[in-house]
Amino acid sequence: xxxxxxxxxxxxxxxxxxxxxxxxxxxxxxxxxxxxxxxxxxxxxxxxxxxxxxxxxxxxxxxxxxxxxxxxxxxxxxxxxxxxxxxxxxxxxxxxxxxxxxxxxxxxxxxxxxxxxxxxxxxxxxxxxxxxxxxxxxxxxxxxxxxxxxxxxxxxxxxxxxxxxxxxxxxxxxxxxxxxxxxxxxxxxxxxxxxxxxxxxxxxxxxxxxxxxxxxxxxxxxxxxxxxxxxxxxxxxxxxxxxxxxxxxxxxxxxxxxxxxxxxxxxxxxxxxxxxxxxxxxxxxxxxxxxxxxxxxxxxxxxxxxxxxxxxxxxxxxxxxxxxxxxxxxxxxxxxxxxxxxxxxxxxxxxxxxxxxx
Ligand SMILES: Cc1ncc(COP(=O)(O)O)c(C=O)c1O
Numbered sequence: 626x627x628x629x630x631x632x633x634x635x636x637x638x639x640x641x642x643x644x645x646x647x648x649x650x651x652x653x654x655x656x657x658x659x660x661x662x663x664x665x666x667x668x669x670x671x672x673x674x675x676x677x678x679x680x681x682x683x684x685x686x687x688x689x690x691x692x693x694x695x696x697x698x699x700x701x702x703x704x705x706x707x708x709x710x711x712x713x714x715x716x717x718x719x720x721x722x723x724x725x726x727x728x729x730x731x732x733x734x735x736x737x738x739x740x741x742x743x744x745x746x747x748x749x750x751x752x753x754x755x756x757x758x759x760x761x762x763x764x765x766x767x768x769x770x771x772x773x774x775x776x777x778x779x780x781x782x783x784x785x786x787x788x789x790x791x792x793x794x795x796x797x798x799x800x801x802x803x804x805x806x807x808x809x810x811x812x813x814x815x816x817x818x819x820x821x822x823x824x825x826x827x828x829x830x831x832x833x834x835x836x837x838x839x840x841x842x843x844x845x846x847x848x849x850x851x852x853x854x855x856x857x858x859x860x861x862x863x864x865x866x867x868x869x870x871x872x873x874x875x876x877x878x879x880x881x882x883x884x885x886x887x888x889x890x891x892x893x894x895x896x897x898x899x900x901x902x903x904x905x906x907x908x909x910x911x912x913x914x915x916x917x918x919x920x921x922x923x924x925x926x927x928x929x930x931x932x933x934x935x936x937x938x939x940x941x942x943x944x945x946x947x948x949x950x951x952x953x954x955x956x957x958x959x960x961x962x963x964x965x966x967x968x969x970x971x972x973x974x975x976x977x978x979x980x981x982x983x
Contacts, residue, residue, distance in 0.1 A: 630968035632958045635776070635817070639823070639963050681879060706848075725950075727775065737841075741766070774800035794813040799961075921958075926956070
């Protein structure tokens with residue numbers, strides 16, 4: 626059978642050992658006689674899963690004690706509205722637009738107060754993060770919102786601006802856990818799970834405690850970070866199975882040596898693909914070198930009339946879901962933590978073969 630490599634941007638490939646373990650535990654989790662899906666979220670079995678999942682995430686990201694970790698529903702797009710509900714409260718916030726997702730965050734937040742776009746690379750086709758020195762930051766902003774890895778455009782931050790006392794709120798959906806971060810530099814970190822963490826339906830929010838008292842009184846309890854943190858993310862029924870799979874992914878990541886170790890593999894994988902793209906005129910990636918994403922690598926064929934043939938040939942080789950996002954076109958290879966280096970090697974071999982044939 627052909628080995629399948631899944632380059633989907635999300636929902637995306639998960640580590641095989643995680644899926645095998647989930648399969649083995651499907652009908653009977655640790656002698657409970659139940660699947661995790663069937664357990665009460667308040668029972669001792671599931672509360673132990675949640676506690677371990679949170680502890681492992683804290684270990685992986687070295688989350689300081691003055692941060693709460695929430696396991697919520699609604700994905701990252703829901704957070705686009707939930708963030709201003711929790712932090713804006715009649716004030717104004719700064720947003721930086723570096724791709725389709727941060728642009729969407731601005732559109733969603735606009736209904737909740739004054740949103741100032743303080744830097745944008747839209748006029749340049751979202752090919753880089755504007756130099757920090759050009760950002761028109763407001764000292765009294767309630768927060769500064771950024772998306773540190775733009776999944777569609779393939780643009781990743783290679784540093785953080787100095788925002789002074791303004792808390793930085795970062796959408797890390799598509800690169801969380803792919804590289805070490807200093808959590809203490811952020812006010813809020815959030816991300817949908819379906820790329821580097823687990824199944825869709827779970828959103829992780831890491832929030833500094835002193836930011837929990839700023840919610841608008843109109844914020845519903847399920848969307849109120851303080852209420853959720855006081856109730857162990859259980860104001861509503863949390864996405865229990867998603868949390869369980871996330872927990873298995875965190876255990877797997879710790880076994881790999883943690884985030885610093887996986888970062889080295891991610892660098893190797895990304896270099897392999899970018900180096901090949903840069904070595905030929907047949908394929909093109911226009912993103913500024915220092916902002917090229919290690920997780921999402923969009924590329925174009927110089928002759929776009931070959932797109933269909935490229936995708937068809939890729940599929941025949943078991944290289945799946947390489948079609949670029951509909952807003953951008955071309956191709957995109959998403960190579961999250963769970964994509965083995967063999968998958969990237971297989972892709973590069975196929976790209977070389979296709980180039981020779983055409
Ligand atoms: C960076 C980023 N932000 C937000 C989202 C939206 O996530 P969701 O559809 O889970 O709400 C995505 C999804 O692909 C994303 O990549």
